[in-house]
Amino acid sequence: MDHLVDTNILLRSVERTHALHQQAVAALGTLLSSGETVYFTSQNIIEFWNACTRPLDRNGLGLSPNEADAEVSRLQGLLTWLPDDPSVYPEWRRLVGCNIEIGIAGNPSP
16 A cells, blocks of 8 residues: 655654654554555655754754755655656755755744
């Protein structure tokens, strides 16, 4: 069976101090080890990036753009991208890489 991951599962999987961290990791692990296909979309990763790079005091995870990029790369290695419009995700990755965007508009990255 195919599964589309929710962005909150992705976020809980990297937020080690969250109460649902272990459940998120276990759920993904169970699906993947059973040979299930777990998909992510461009929207998932865009939301994930925004929350990861948003400061802690603004309800984010406070990761640097480099840390968020490493997490996105890790997820890309585990999950299967489900393209919407094939140009959206690569273009977003290019823009984020060029501009080192963080999750709050108007706040330059450190």
